[in-house]
Amino acid sequence: MARRIFPIALWPGLIAAALVAALSFGTLVAVALRAESFSALSEFDWMAVRFTVAQALLSAFLSVAFAIPAARALARRSFPGRGVLITLLGAPFILPTIVAILGLTAVFGQSGFVSKLLLWAGLEPISIYGFHGVILAHVFYNLPLATRLLLQGWGAIPAERFRLASSLHFGPSEVFRHIERPMLKEIIPGAFTVIFLICTTSFAVALTFGGGPKATTVELAIYEAFRYDFNLGKASLLALVQVVICALAVAASLKFRVPQMGAGGLNRVVQRFDAMTLRTRVVDLFWIVAVSLFLLMPLLAIALRGAAGMADLPASIWGAALRSIATALGSAALAILLSLALALSAMRWRGLEIIGMSSIAASPLVMGTGLYIVLFALTDPADWALPITALVNAVMSMPFILRALGPALAGAERDYGRLANSLGVTGLNRLRLILLPRLRVAMGFSAGLAAALSMGDLGVIALFARPEAATLPLQIYRLMGSYRIDQAMGAALLLLGLSLGLFYIFDRWGKHRA
Amino acid sequence: MKYGLTLAAMLAATSASAETLTVYAPDYFASEWGPGPAIKAAFEAQCDCELEYVTGDVLPRLRLEGARTKADVAIGINVDAMKQARETGLFAPHDVDLSPLTMPIEWTDETFLPFDWSFAAFVYDNTKITNPPTSFEELVNSEEDWKIAIQDPRTSSSGLTLVLWGHEVFGDDVEEAWAKLAPKVTTVTKGWSEAYGMFTDGQVDMVLSYTVSPAYHIIAEEDETKSAALFDEGHYMSVELTAKLAGTDQPELADAFMNFVLSPAFQEIIPTANWSYPAALPKEQWPDAFSQLNYPEKAILLGEDEAAALRDEAIAEWRAAFSR
Numbered sequence: 046m047a048r049r050i051f052p053i054a055l056w057p058g059l060i061a062a063a064l065v066a067a068l069s070f071g072t073l074v075a076v077a078l079r080a081e082s083f084s085a086l087s088e089f090d091w092m093a094v095r096f097t098v099a100q101a102l103l104s105a106f107l108s109v110a111f112a113i114p115a116a117r118a119l120a121r122r123s124f125p126g127r128g129v130l131i132t133l134l135g136a137p138f139i140l141p142t143i144v145a146i147l148g149l150t151a152v153f154g155q156s157g158f159v160s161k162l163l164l165w166a167g168l169e170p171i172s173i174y175g176f177h178g179v180i181l182a183h184v185f186y187n188l189p190l191a192t193r194l195l196l197q198g199w200g201a202i203p204a205e206r207f208r209l210a211s212s213l214h215f216g217p218s219e220v221f222r223h224i225e226r227p228m229l230k231e232i233i234p235g236a237f238t239v240i241f242l243i244c245t246t247s248f249a250v251a252l253t254f255g256g257g258p259k260a261t262t263v264e265l266a267i268y269e270a271f272r273y274d275f276n277l278g279k280a281s282l283l284a285l286v287q288v289v290i291c292a293l294a295v296a297a298s299l300k301f302r303v304p305q306m307g308a309g310g311l312n313r314v315v316q317r318f319d320a321m322t323l324r325t326r327v328v329d330l331f332w333i334v335a336v337s338l339f340l341l342m343p344l345l346a347i348a349l350r351g352a353a354g355m356a357d358l359p360a361s362i363w364g365a366a367l368r369s370i371a372t373a374l375g376s377a378a379l380a381i382l383l384s385l386a387l388a389l390s391a392m393r394w395r396g397l398e399i400i401g402m403s404s405i406a407a408s409p410l411v412m413g414t415g416l417y418i419v420l421f422a423l424t425d426p427a428d429w430a431l432p433i434t435a436l437v438n439a440v441m442s443m444p445f446i447l448r449a450l451g452p453a454l455a456g457a458e459r460d461y462g463r464l465a466n467s468l469g470v471t472g473l474n475r476l477r478l479i480l481l482p483r484l485r486v487a488m489g490f491s492a493g494l495a496a497a498l499s500m501g502d503l504g505v506i507a508l509f510a511r512p513e514a515a516t517l518p519l520q521i522y523r524l525m526g527s528y529r530i531d532q533a534m535g536a537a538l539l540l541l542g543l544s545l546g547l548f549y550i551f552d553r554w555g556k557h558r559a
Numbered sequence: 560m561k562y563g564l565t566l567a568a569m570l571a572a573t574s575a576s577a578e579t580l581t582v583y584a585p586d587y588f589a590s591e592w593g594p595g596p597a598i599k600a601a602f603e604a605q606c607d608c609e610l611e612y613v614t615g616d617v618l619p620r621l622r623l624e625g626a627r628t629k630a631d632v633a634i635g636i637n638v639d640a641m642k643q644a645r646e647t648g649l650f651a652p653h654d655v656d657l658s659p660l661t662m663p664i665e666w667t668d669e670t671f672l673p674f675d676w677s678f679a680a681f682v683y684d685n686t687k688i689t690n691p692p693t694s695f696e697e698l699v700n701s702e703e704d705w706k707i708a709i710q711d712p713r714t715s716s717s718g719l720t721l722v723l724w725g726h727e728v729f730g731d732d733v734e735e736a737w738a739k740l741a742p743k744v745t746t747v748t749k750g751w752s753e754a755y756g757m758f759t760d761g762q763v764d765m766v767l768s769y770t771v772s773p774a775y776h777i778i779a780e781e782d783e784t785k786s787a788a789l790f791d792e793g794h795y796m797s798v799e800l801t802a803k804l805a806g807t808d809q810p811e812l813a814d815a816f817m818n819f820v821l822s823p824a825f826q827e828i829i830p831t832a833n834w835s836y837p838a839a840l841p842k843e844q845w846p847d848a849f850s851q852l853n854y855p856e857k858a859i860l861l862g863e864d865e866a867a868a869l870r871d872e873a874i875a876e877w878r879a880a881f882s883r
Contacts, residue, residue: 079623089878146748147756154762155706155745174746249749252711257747257881265749269713275622275643350760361591414623421624427613512589512614519586525752527592528775528834530759 053475058390061383062400068440069403072415073284079418080278086286090279093261094286100176100251100262101244104183105237111184112191112236113229115336118329119192120199121317130333131196132549134340135494138189139501139544140347141518142249143525144537148343149173149182149254151350158342174256182254183247187240189340194239194448197490198232199225201456207317217325235448238298242291242405242444263287267408277414284411291406295399347537354535362520362536366543369517372435373499373547379439380495381488384446388454389476391447398447405444412437413505430509434516438499445498446491450484457483489555493548500544517543578608580812583621583628585635589614594832601824608812618644621804625649631807632816634674637716638798638860639723641671642867651805653817659839660821663858664796671800674820675835677769678794678855679720680787681707687764691788695728698788699736706745708754709767712874715750716797721767722873723866724795727859733873737880747881770794770855775834777848793857799835 119131137145152158153173160170173181202224210220248264255261263283270279384401391398404412416433420426426433457480465471465479481488503518510519517540524533580602582589589595589612599610613620617633618640624630626649636644644650652669660666662676681698683691688705692698698705710718729736745763748754758766769787776782801820803813819825823844826837830846842850861869 143753143756146753147760150757150762151760154757156761249753252714253746253748253753257741257744258711258713258878259882265711265714272616272619273640273713275619359591417620418623421627425629507586508615508620510614512584512586512595512612515590522752523586523590523592525756526587527590528755528772528779529592530756533756 053389053472055390055393057386058388058394058397061386062390062397064383065387065404065440065443066400068412068416068437069400069407070288072412072419073281073288073407075415075418076277076284076411077281080276080281082276083278083282084276086279086282089261090263090266090283093263093266094290096260097245097262097264097287098290100179100183100260101241101247104180104187104244105241107180108184108187108191108240109195109233109237111188111336112195113233114328114332115188116192116195116199117225118332120196122329122333130337131193132545132552133344134336135189135193135497135548136344136541136545137185137340138187139497139548140186140541141501141503141521141537143522144347144534144541145182145186145343146250146253147350147534148347149185151346152342153178153181158346173254176255176260178254178256179247179251179260182250183244185340185343186250187243188336190243190445191236191240192336193490193494194236195229195232197449197487198228198452200486201453202228217322231452234298234301235451238294238402239405239444239448241294242402245287245290246405246408264408264410267410271410271414280408280411280414284408287408288403288406291403292399295402295406299395299399344541347534347541351534351536351538351541354531354533355538356535358532358535358539359524361515362517362539365515365517365520366539368431368514369500369540370543370547372431372438372516373496373544375432375435376438376442376499377492377496377547377551379436380442380446381492383439384443384450384491385484385488387443388447388450389480391451392454392458398451401447402444404440409441409505413508416505417508426509427511427514430506430511430514431516433509434502434506435499437505438502439495441502442491442495442498445494449487449491449494453484453487454480486555489551489553492555493551496551497544497548500540500547578809578812580606580608580610580809580816581629581631582610582612582816583617583630583633584612584614585617586614588612588635588833594828597828597832598825601828602816602819605819605824606812606815608809610816618647621649622647626806628804628806630804631809631813632801632803634799634801636671636800636802638671638673638796638800638863639716639719639866639870641668641800642863644800644802645670645863649804649806650802651807653803654814655817655821657821661841662796662798662836662838664860671802672817672820673798673838674801674825675829675833675838676796676798677771677835678787678796678858679717679724680768680770680772680789680794680855681765682758682768682772682785682787683765684758684761684784685786686784691786693789694791695725695736696792698790699729699739701743705743705765706763707740707743707765707767708746708748708757708763709744710751710754711747711749712877715748717751717767717769718747719870719874720795720797722877723861723869724859726869726873726876727795727861728790728792734876734880737877738883741881741883744881769797769835770852771830771834771836771849774830774846774848774852778831778846787852789853789855793859794855796858796860798838798860 163170206224246264248262251260251262267280267283270276387401417426461479506516506519521533521536587593595612602610617635621628650670653672655672712718712722726733754766757763773785776785803817807813821839826840829837830849
């Protein structure tokens with residue numbers, strides 16, 4: 046295997062891993078060191094742990110389960126507007142919490158669109174609040190990510206294989222067994238784990254749609270411990286529990302993942318002769334329509350709600366938008382550099398990938414607080430608000446990027462590694478000539494994702510920013526907090542448009558073939 | 560780009576007047592839609608200094624920074640965190656004459672100075688609810704199918720106000736009262752904004768907010784469809800405090816600011832910028848929409864020791880009833 050004589054230096058990956066570890070675990074240590082006392086976790090805390098794990102497992106399972114037919118349908122159908130639809134379907138993933146809450150309730154709430162439709166048809170309205178509401182909201186958030194990751198998997202299957210399959214007269218089930226299933230086996234464990242991890246740090250969404258204190262997650266308990274009791278010991282203990290859960294999940298996913306057998310292809314547009322039957326067409330149509338309705342209706346509600354407020358946005362919104370874009374671009378560049386370095390080294394040391402994934406396990410509040418403690422000891426944290434936000438957002442998006450870059454890199458190395466070795470192409474040349482051209486699609490997607498995630502993130506900026514140096518999400522929360530909900534929703538629509546725009550540009554760059 | 564902005568911010572901060580008063584304030588207070596900018600301008604007009612806000616969760620941040628903090632004054636500490644704030648030992652007595660105070664309760668504290676206050680209340684859409692409850696008892700026992708959004712007492716101060724209020728009204732029967740209220744509560748949110756957003760979007764008929772909330776809609780939006788339900792048992796107060804840091808390196812400016820807090824120049828900004836009642840301004844001088852609004856007759860506020868001692872118990876009662 047190429048891994049044994051992998052010809053690219055390890056040190057950049059080690060530096061990236063050290064940085065991620067410092068942010069994920071170093072900040073936790075910084076908070077723990079400032080704690081005055083440590084008390085054991087209460088019965089309520091363990092209830093929160095159980096609830097967190099249960100909802101995250103089910104949310105991840107359903108997100109991936111629905112993503113499989115949806116991604117397959119999108120992968121093998123071409124229709125006008127497909128590219129735009131795929132971009133739009135990614136939007137829920139980057140919505141600020143409060144905007145997603147209002148969008149979802151406008152559609153699925155007790156006075157929402159669906160309930161009104163049911164009432165009109167003489168049926169009972171639905172209730173979104175309860176355990177099922179938490180799951181629904183989390184699937185709304187994460188189905189787009191799962192779909193995109195799987196869509197990449199389908200895109201990575203060389204067209205030649207489908208041609209070979211059709212010349213062998215494979216039906217849909219044979220194609221699934223011999224071509225698609227091996228790909229799914231490689232992608233699904235990672236996608237499942239990433240979504241599981243995102244759901245473990247959920248807080249405001251879980252509480253709102255859970256309908257009450259039964260829906261208490263670990264992150265809420267951390268917030269309570271920090272904000273009200275200033276019990277840093279308890280906050281760091283809870284954060285540690287969260288890290289342990291996540292470490293177990295990542296370890297399990299690495300164990301389950303089955304690397305694919307390699308064979309190079311020419312990456313032509315896939316024509317699927319196996320999927321021409323009426324039945325598969327109907328099935329695909331069903332999934333594309335169902336997923337589009339589910340994901341786009343709340344977005345439409347947000348757009349309609351925001352359109353009115355767009356007209357009288359306060360002037361300061363534009364400055365905030367510029368700051369957000371600058372931060373997002375910085376974050377995307379950092380995220381790609383760090384992820385690429387880490388992914389390259391992880392081809393030799395798989396353990397590094399676990400570290401790369403760890404930022405998602407970290408409690409955002411504990412990470413921000415730890416950073417604040419460290420920076421306060423050295424300088425004025427407010428001076429570093431935007432660079433720190435860019436760095437933290439970059440590291441936070443690495444788990445997703447590694448999911449996209451990792452398989453693409455492994456594929457390129459598997460297909461061309463031996464050839465490159467025999468030609469003696471190593472080091473930077475290997476990266477530039479052999480690997481990067483093969484990674485372009487994944488990198489475009491990754492940069493877009495990192496930029497969009499950074500745009501929508503409130504995270505650490507709230508702990509650090511000066512009042513006049515706010516980002517767009519922070520301004521949205523401030524507008525919400527001072528009754529200006531129309532303007533807040535207008536600003537949210539602007540945020541949504543900018544995030545999707547950034548994502549679309551990067552993603553298109555990746556797909557544009559020279 | 561971002562370094563450029565940061566650099567610009569640093570230059571702006573250092574090139575101005577040498578005398579700077581650093582005020583730690585909550586986000587909503589210092590943002591352009593809060594009272595912060597007007598208060599900054601009014602104070603700078605009389606102090607020959609610069610006032611700089613640092614925003615965030617005031618008390619947790621001060622506790623993180625400890626004695627090394629560069630804060631001179633902290634504003635926006637909620638009365639429910641007063642005991643914890645006092646126990647940090649970070650604050651110094653204020654020396655301000657308290658006679659201008661016009662709050663419905665007596666206030667004699669020597670360290671924490673109230674600058675505004677509110678009554679917690681359930682705000683409803685008066686086009687949907689024509690028979691609002693006139694007592695907490697009625698809200699809880701009513702057969703009406705009201706949909707209500709409240710805030711979680713573990714994550715928001717308005718939520719905490721609710722459980723203390725309930726505890727005062729229902730005493731030993733509070734758990735039973737919460738159990739009766741629970742089916743009417745559509746959802747519990749992390750903070751005020753989420754719940755209030757759901758209310759203005761028509762997802763719920765009633766929301767836990769403040770008696771002054773309707774004034775915002777009347778003054779800023781000319782919308783008279785929002786009302787606060789007034790309860791016979793009285794309303795729990797929420798008081799916001801300001802205090803001087805013991806370790807301030809600008810003691811004179813800090814004292815000047817503390818005295819400024821109760822002056823009309825400061826107090827007149829409060830109602831329509833912070834949407835709350837000013838702590839030291841006679842009712843006759845409130846904006847019209849404020850004095851027109853009906854006004855609770857009885858104020859409830861537990862002392863700091865009592866409130867602190869009761870907090871965990873009151874939250875546990877609420878939690879048990881709402882988890883059924």
